[in-house]
Amino acid sequence: MSVDTEIPANARFGSGATLEITQIERELQRLWKDAAENSTKSGGGPVVRACSMSLVAPCSNDLQFEHVATVVEQTALRQPCRAILVKIDLDNKKEEIDATVSTVCALGGPDQKRVCHEQIQIFAAAGSVKSIAPSVLALLVPDVPAYVWAPCEKLLATPILPELSLSADAILLDSHRYSEPFRALERANAIASAHPANRALENLNNAAGSSGGFGVLDLEWVRLQTYFDATATLFEQQGARAMIHDLRTLRIEFAAREVTAAINNTADAKNAARTTSRDWITPALYAGWFASRLGWTLGGERAMTSPGLAELQFEGAGGRRVTLVPRIANDRAGAILNIEFSSSVGRARIARAPGAETGDLSVEVSRLSGPANISYRFQTLDDAEALSRALTRAPRDIYYERAMPISMAFAPK
Amino acid sequence: MTLALRDAPAAEANPFRGSQDGNSHKVDACSIVIFGASGDLTKRKLLPALYNLSLDGFLPSPTSIVGVARKPLPDDDFRAQMKEGIQQFSRRRPANEAAWNELASRLHYISADFSDAGSYEKLRADLESVEKRNGTPPNRLFYLAIPPEFIAVAISNLTKSGLLARSNGNWSRVIVEKPFGIDLESARQLNRQLQQYATEKQIYRIDHYLGKETVQNLLVFRFANGIFEPIWNQKYVDHVQITVAETVGVEGRAGYFDKAGVTRDIIQNHVLQLLSLVAMEPPVAFDADAVRDEKVKVLRSLRPIRESEVQILTSRAQYAGGASGGKTVPGYLQEPGIPPESTTETYAAIHCAVDNWRWSGVPFFLRSGKRLARRATEIAIQFKAPPHLLFRGPAQARMEPNVLTLRIQPDEGISIKFTSKVPGPAPVLQPVRMDFLYGTSFGVEPPEAYERLLLDAAAGDSTLFTRADEVEAAWSFITPILDTWKSLGIADLDTYGSGTWGPRSADDLIARSGRAWRRV
Missing domain, CATH: 3.30.360 (Dihydrodipicolinate Reductase; domain 2)
Structure with missing residues (x-):
């Protein structure tokens, strides 16, 4: 895969401790339009927007953030999604939050077709952690599943993951990459057990089973x-x-x-x-x-x-x-x-x-x-x-849960 | 966690099989034995498909692949030929050396004459030896990529030699390539011959169109979404057009094509299969028989076209010389290998009626041709106009009917055309198209049709294969048309310029119903 077009927004969308969600949405629309126009001008054919999920990936350091961004770009090629990458500066206690948006187009497959996805990067200081989950919730694509990928183990011990998970369908872990994988799984399982969707199922005593509910997916299991x-x-x-x-x-x-x-x-x-x-x-x-x-x-x-x-x-x-x-x-x-x-x-x-x-x-x-x-x-x-x-x-995944x-x-x- | 869970599937013989990985497909290890291994299909389609399946981990390791053809050939030479095929035709190339080497170690060649009963004893012994060497259980999938006249004899010999026998939970299946006969009588005869030696459950009649992603998505689109099915009927649908257009001519297949024509080659199988998927009722389950039961009902509901109606409800033509793809091309009768007096149609259009509750009064227009303006296969469902036209002024003249298009090739995808207001103070209307393209939505290349179908056959899932009664029902509809054309000679045989959208008679055919062909 090669990324051939990346149209970043020059603007940033933070305003102290809050994000300007409406402006982010508006900017995304403008970027899609620009991507389509640029593509048509260069004879590259139409740019089609497709989205089958929101993928939220919170991180806490630069190195991980870069790796996560690369993996998300490659994943979006297979799974058209809105990617919301969140970088949290745990050492900065100020109340600061900001965001950039971009449309990332890549050439994929043997026919080298253009596959685009939209990426929102949120940068938050530890002091404004409480603003992250509401902002992400407002930015999730309606009607499609939302997944929270937790590449950074450190964040599993913070309230941010349970908060983000509240509006998601599953939390994704990569236990093999963690230094304390058993503890991480334990925390993720606890998040799942406490999740309102699962509690509701439990209350319904849905013994016959339902495909609904919030799940834990481990990449190592995959x-x-x-x-x-x-x-x-x-x-x-x-x-x-x-x-x-x-x-x-x-x-x-x-x-x-x-x-x-x-x-x-x-x-x-x-x-x-x-x-x-x-x-x-x-x-x-x-x-x-x-x-x-x-x-x-x-x-x-x-x-x-x-x-x-x-x-x-x-x-x-x-x-x-x-x-x-x-x-x-x-x-x-x-x-x-x-x-x-x-x-x-x-x-x-x-x-x-x-x-x-x-x-x-x-x-x-x-x-x-x-x-x-x-x-x-x-x-x-x-x-x-x-x-x-x-x-x-x-x-x-019932086999995983068993x-x-x-x-x-x-x-x- | 103590959470409510969907219960596990019923206990399987192997408790380790089955997962919630959407990418896994339960396939028993088996021997895939390809008759006609020296042919083009093996090199261009089958081996690249098997290579890709192996690369994706869908073929259990002890699966053996055995090519069978008349000419003696060492295993290594066969492997070299097949590797060349993969390098040239695989959707993923160049071949990954490690994956190829692993596949090649299980790839063998056996020389045998499939029309000679005596060869099968040797074939059996050689196959058993390969299976023993590779640790392959005696599950066998025979792929008969051989001329149609040899199909029956090959199956008879496979049975007589015990190669199609099933025992101890092991299975034997046979994939048969089209054509399944050349008319109703020959199809019935072929079915009788096949069923004399194998059960219907062992026979997999392959129509590669059914392995295409959009064709499978048609069922998902219709039956996994709640919004389309309520309007999928005569109350809302004006008509349906199914188009299979090719830009190529006979391309080295003159001998075969001139005997078949586009109706036998494309319409009787591919197009009628697409029609049956569009028009079928929801099956009671997504399993082979339930789906095929519904498809065959549609084919049986096709109103027969009487001899007197053939010239009104059908059109046939041959391409004349012209320009196609920027090149000057000869007419059909000037193509090498085509007799100058040939009346074989290179284009056909049929106006069909599906006589059932759902489709009463909805015409289905089918067309297929060679040397047309564009290569395209698609199904278009055109909806009726709104019951009351609120926007009637001249600025609203561009109000067009809604069309739902399922594109099968190229650029597999789905599009919907609807009317939208042009921004501005005046209520100016304009049609817009909303597209979903597999290629630009999912960056991964969908598997080739043969990959899906080979995997399904190895897994014992015949949903995407054609059943005997389907074949016969399709021929029941087509044969009277072919018979009438034959008796008419050249009387109704039209011509059309290469690189156009077909003959005038086809435009007239659809115009008689007050409609027009879509520009594909």
Whole structure:
């Protein structure tokens, strides 16, 4: 994708502690008109305005803000949206808020068609945080869903995210990118539980279910989809399906890099787990998914069976358990490397070498003559792809919500 | 969280399948076996489609792809040819090396003569060996990209060799390319032959138009929105125009086209499929049989055109020489390979009536032709004028009817034309058009029709494939027209200039109802 036209407004729309919402709307209309005229003059064809959602992304530092702006631009190419980027200067206690607007047009797809989206950037000092949510609410596009993406972990601990979430359909997290992912998920889940839309559903005692409500979407969960598919494929191999309801243990080996020393330091294993919280979230999400898909229920607390290993026991005959094992490897921290499934009739395995895109799915069932082995290509999604895919999901994902209690049980104590 | 949740789908055989990821599609690993692997379709469409599916992670890893053709060819040579096809024709190119290498490792070639029963034993053994090597379960999807005269014999041989047999929860399906016969009788005969060896549920008759994004969106547009369906009937719709226009001539397909003509090639299948989707009643469910039940009802509701009406309700013509796309082009009869006495139509227009409660009195005008002014496929629903014209002065002369246009190619999208006031003190009216274009709204390229259809066939979803009774109902309507044209010889055969919008007789056809063709 290349951005070929960006028409920023020269004007700014702050007035002390408030934003001039009407002027922002008016400026956006003018920008669309300019974009259309410029495009026609340059023979580029008409500019079409389409919008399927509002995407709100609050941030608290320059570096993150730049990254977020880039990801949003790429995502808007797939999901036509009004992007509202909010940069909050947490160190500035003044009551100041300002905004700029722009229409960003990019050439996308093999035909290099112009796809435009409108972007509003709000800059707020910590002293005017209370003005952010009402301003964003006034700027949301009517009648289409609104999503709040929380790329900056720091803001999860502030009231701004719950406030922004009040008028949204879902909050998007990227747990893998947070230093305290379990805590972040806990906060996001709390926001969802307290959200009026979900409380209303609860009050209705809507046992039959409704697709409505406010949800939590984790980009890391979206990235894990390829492992979910690999697991499904594995259990479609000859003999493997018979193992499913007899599965007893699951062992997930994942990559650890920066925390190598801490993990291997047997004397400080408990501390090691705490410091590597970020690395544990991916295998924990997978473990939650796996166990909840089989209907396993927790039978005990997280335990460190040996230094660096985390294990959960589940109810049921035969001692069902899931173990997460970090391994020093040159791969993304937390990336899943090997998953071993064992039952009384055989074993199955998903194996991927560190850094490799492809891996092997293998099954060894005692009554079969030999092991079955197939190769599998794992999909890697960049941030924009993961965000875009998350935005195509229903705000509430029942599989995610069912997995959550198990995944959260792996949180380092 | 303890929140009210929609319950999970019914328990599946594999509890790990299924997600709320809109991008995932449940497909069993299988062998996709392409008969006619040396043909153009395989290289231009099928392999690029399979490559893109693989790239997007839609094809389970142990899926094997096997090309079958008569000529002996080492696997590596076949792979090289297919890679060239992907480099040339894939919507995403150049090929991603890692993705291609992974796909290529599961791509094989088997030499077999599909008309020779003896070849199938070897095919079976070779296929089993490929499946064993790749860990592919014995689910098989046979794609018959072969001349129509060989379809029945190929299916018969597949059955006799046990390759179409299903066992232990595994499946075998067969995709058949059009034409499904050349008239009603031949279509019935082909259906009988196919159903003698395979069940209807195993047969997937492919019409690639149905895999196009806008065609699928037609159902979503109609049945997922509450505002259109109430006005989608004879009370509000004045008429419907369906246009499939091409700028190209016969382009190396002279032999085939001169036997078929545009009515068999385009109208009997693509255009009538579009008509049935526009006119169908809401299905009871979005599943293959429910959707196709409603489509076939529409086709059966088409009022037959009697012999005496053919010259009034239809138009046919051949293109003459002229200019197309800035180039001088020959007339149809001057095209290489076309007999000078050919009466095959390169353009056809039909005025149809759908005799049911919803569409009574609403004409459907269908047209398709080669060497027309523009390449365009679209459905236009023109609405009736308001019951009382409030704005009658000369300044309001430009009040035009509302038109809803569903554009299928190029620039897939939907537009609505409505009347608006021109800014100023006087009530001057002007038509404006509101456009929704896939290409400029969603930056991602929609998948090719073959991607969607191959994936659906592998997933066992035949909603977008044509059922036997649909094919026969379509031929029931078209065959009497073709028979009458044949008996008329050149009596009603018009001509039109290349690069125009068709013959005068087609303009007359629609003018007789007080309407005109839209400028597409």
